[in-house]
Every structure is written in C-alpha cells, then in structure tokens.
Amino acid sequence: AASAASGAARSCSRTVCSMGNGTSRLYSALxxxxxxxxxxxxxxYLVSPDPEHLEPIDPKELLEECRAxxxxxxxxxxxxxxxxxxxxxxxxxxxxxxQWNILAxxxxxxxxxxxxxxxxxLKWEERKCLILEEILAYQPDILCLQEVDHYFDTFQPxxxxxxxxxxxxxxxxxxCLDVEHNNGPDGCALFFLQNRFKLVNSANIRLTAMTLKxxxxxxxxxxxxxxxxxxxxxxxxxxxxxxxxxxxxxxQGCDLLPNLQNITQGAxxxxxxxxxxxxxxxEEVYKHFASSSLNLNSAYKLLSADGQSxxxxxxxxxxxxxxxxxxxxxxxxxxxxxxxxxxLDLLTEEQIGPNRLPSFNYPSDHLSLVCDFSFNxxxxxxx
Numbered sequence: 001a002a003s004a005a006s007g008a009a010r011s012c013s014r015t016v017c018s019m020g021n022g023t024s025r026l027y028s029a030l031x032x033x034x035x036x037x038x039x040x041x042x043x044x045y046l047v048s049p050d051p052e053h054l055e056p057i058d059p060k061e062l063l064e065e066c067r068a069x070x071x072x073x074x075x076x077x078x079x080x081x082x083x084x085x086x087x088x089x090x091x092x093x094x095x096x097x098x099q100w101n102i103l104a105x106x107x108x109x110x111x112x113x114x115x116x117x118x119x120x121x122l123k124w125e126e127r128k129c130l131i132l133e134e135i136l137a138y139q140p141d142i143l144c145l146q147e148v149d150h151y152f153d154t155f156q157p158x159x160x161x162x163x164x165x166x167x168x169x170x171x172x173x174x175x176c177l178d179v180e181h182n183n184g185p186d187g188c189a190l191f192f193l194q195n196r197f198k199l200v201n202s203a204n205i206r207l208t209a210m211t212l213k214x215x216x217x218x219x220x221x222x223x224x225x226x227x228x229x230x231x232x233x234x235x236x237x238x239x240x241x242x243x244x245x246x247x248x249x250x251x252q253g254c255d256l257l258p259n260l261q262n263i264t265q266g267a268x269x270x271x272x273x274x275x276x277x278x279x280x281x282x283e284e285v286y287k288h289f290a291s292s293s294l295n296l297n298s299a300y301k302l303l304s305a306d307g308q309s310x311x312x313x314x315x316x317x318x319x320x321x322x323x324x325x326x327x328x329x330x331x332x333x334x335x336x337x338x339x340x341x342x343x344l345d346l347l348t349e350e351q352i353g354p355n356r357l358p359s360f361n362y363p364s365d366h367l368s369l370v371c372d373f374s375f376n377x378x379x380x381x382x383x
C-alpha cells in the first residue's frame with residue numbers, strides 16, 4: 001500500500017509539484033466541482049477520462065489538506081488491523097482491498113432521514129474529506145465503493161492523481177435523481193493502483209432477477225499482479241435494499257454468481273467479491289454465495305472467535321422508522337487460492353456513539369471493511 005505514496009512521490013519529483021500550503025493549488029483541486037450533471041447525461045460517463053494530463057498528488061499532502069478542512073471536527077476513530085496470518089509466508093506484498101458503501105450525498109441529505117445526524121455533518125465539502133481521509137489512512141490497493149454519486153467531480157479526478165485507475169457503473173434508475181439539486185446517478189465504482197496491477201478485462205453487469213433487468217449493478221475486473229504475474233478477479237456490487245425484497249436479492253445473487261463463474265473460467269481464476277448485499281447472513285443470497293461452486297469464504301468471519309460468525313453489524317443508523325443495526329457488507333474470497341493476512345477491526349458501540357452513523361466523526365452509515373490478501377503459494381486443485 002505504501003507503494004501508492006512512493007509512486008506518487010516519484011511522479012511528483014519528475015513534474016515539479018509546488019503545492020504550497022494552506023489554500024494551495026492542491027486544496028483548490030479538493031474543493032473544485034465539475035459540472036457532473038452534464039457528464040451524467042452522456043454515455044461516456046461509463047468510461048473514466050484519461051488521467052495522463054492530471055498532475056500526481058502526494059497522498060500525505062492530500063491527507064493534510066483533508067485534515068485542514070476537518071480541523072473543527074473530532075479526530076478519526078482508531079481502528080486496528082487484526083493479524084490473521086497462518087504460518088505460510090508470502091513472497092509478495094499483500095493486496096489490500098477496501099469495501100465501502102460511502103453513502104450517496106443526495107440520499108444522505110434527501111431520502112435517508114438520519115434523524116439523529118445533524119445536517120451540518122452531511123455537508124459535502126467536509127464529508128468528502130472524511131471519506132478521502134478514511135481511504136488515505138488505509139491506502140488500499142483496490143477500492144470497491146457503492147453509492148458513489150460524486151465520481152466525476154471528486155473521486156475519479158483525485159484518485160487518478162493518486163495512481164488509481166477507476167471504473168464507474170451507475171444504477172439505471174438511481175434514486176438520487178429524485179432528489180432536488182442531485183449530482184447525477186449513484187452507482188458502483190472500482191479503483192485499483194496502476195503501479196501494482198494491469199487490467200486484463202472488465203465487465204459491467206446489470207443484474208437480472210427472474211429474467212427481469214433490475215436497477216442493481218456489478219463491476220467485475222480481471223487484474224494481473226505486476227510483481228507475481230498472478231491473475232485474479234475483483235468484483236463489486238450493491239444488491240436491492242429493504243425488507244420484503246429477500247427473494248429479489250436472492251435472484252440477483254443467482255444472476256451474479258454464473259457471471260462470475262464465466263469470468264473466472266469456472267473458478268480457475270481466484271476471485272474477491274466486495275459488496276453491500278443488503279442481506280443478513282440468514283438470507284438466501286448469503287447462503288448462495290457461501291455454498292457456490294466458486295468456493296468462497298467471507299473474510300470478516302475470520303475475526304470471530306470460532307471463525308464461523310459474521311460481525312454483529314456493518315451498518316448502524318437511526319431513521320424515522322427506528323434504529324437499524326445490521327450486517328450487510330461482505331468481502332468474499334476464493335478460500336483455496338487466497339489467504340486473509342489481516343482485517344480491519346470494526347468500530348465499537350462506544351466509538352459509534354448513541355446517535356449512531358453517519359456523524360461528525362464518520363461519513364457513512366456503513367463501516368468500511370479492509371482486508372490484506374495474499375496468494376497461496378501452491379493453490380489446491382480446486383479454487
């Protein structure tokens with residue numbers, strides 16, 4: 001992960017980065033807003049613009065700029081990585097993957113009714129800095145995001161300057177578009193560090209349920225590690241929300257799994273699937289993933305005492321309808337081909353506080369999940 005910082009720093013030394021301090025050119029990049037509503041009306045929003053002309057940013061400098069914007073807010077919560085390594089050493093640096101539903105700005109301000117969250121805590125100019133601070137603190141090699149409605153004016157321009165290549169796939173009928181002064185549709189976004197991985201192929205998948213096209217999507221990309229030449233598939237998705245839609249989510253999972261089966265050539269290519277599944281572990285869609293022929297395990301189960309239980313929550317909020325504490329977010333991985341070396345512990349109830357999420361401390365109603373993976377040196381015959 002540190003390679004992101006060193007890569008950006010090396011690029012900076014080539015291009016004379018005079019970012020200055022305080023209200024510098026870097027801050028102007030952070031504060032700048034493009035006319036993304038225009039971008040969202042054209043099909044080219046499915047493809048990232050070429051980042052070549054953008055000047056690289058040193059991650060440490062961007063982090064300092066974010067903290068300057070957030071100076072009146074309480075400091076970030078301390079979360080620790082739990083070491084899960086077995087005895088088998090790896091000859092290559094681990095692959096750090098972050099899964100996060102970042103909360104669409106239009107939904108946070110408009111439709112989600114977080115009754116205990118002050119309106120000021122949701123201001124985009126500050127909340128985006130909290131999101132970036134979280135990303136910069138953990139420096140993932142791969143970033144899988146849901147509810148992204150500021151891709152073009154925030155995440156794509158800034159993350160590309162940090163060395164990431166990004167892909168965005170919006171929902172066909174995003175609920176964000178129903179909110180006045182929205183910033184375009186929300187969707188899934190997938191970013192990977194270009195100095196670590198080469199893109200082999202990419203698929204944008206619109207999920208179906210019982211042969212009907214749905215409003216939910218997935219991105220699946222096959223990447224090749226530049227250090228090891230090993231290939232793997234990384235996928236991100238966001239399934240249908242709300243109670244009463246369990247069968248619908250199950251059908252979406254039954255559509256996504258065969259798609260991933262094809263992309264991984266019948267599980268020959270190791271797979272990592274990140275997502276907000278909107279489903280507790282008791283739901284059918286969870287069971288489909290746990291029992292599929294792709295031989296997947298859920299990484300965050302490894303934090304439990306028996307290695308078999310999911311965390312007690314990955315989202316915790318208070319809406320007008322009441323308090324909701326659920327486990328909905330997962331990082332699935334090919335258990336015979338990959339090992340989880342460490343996982344970021346969740347926030348405690350005390351850290352989250354009585355008003356729950358989002359808050360002045362934390363920008364989303366979902367917690368970020370972060371895992372370090374390594375390839376098993378001699379994978380079993382079946383992945």
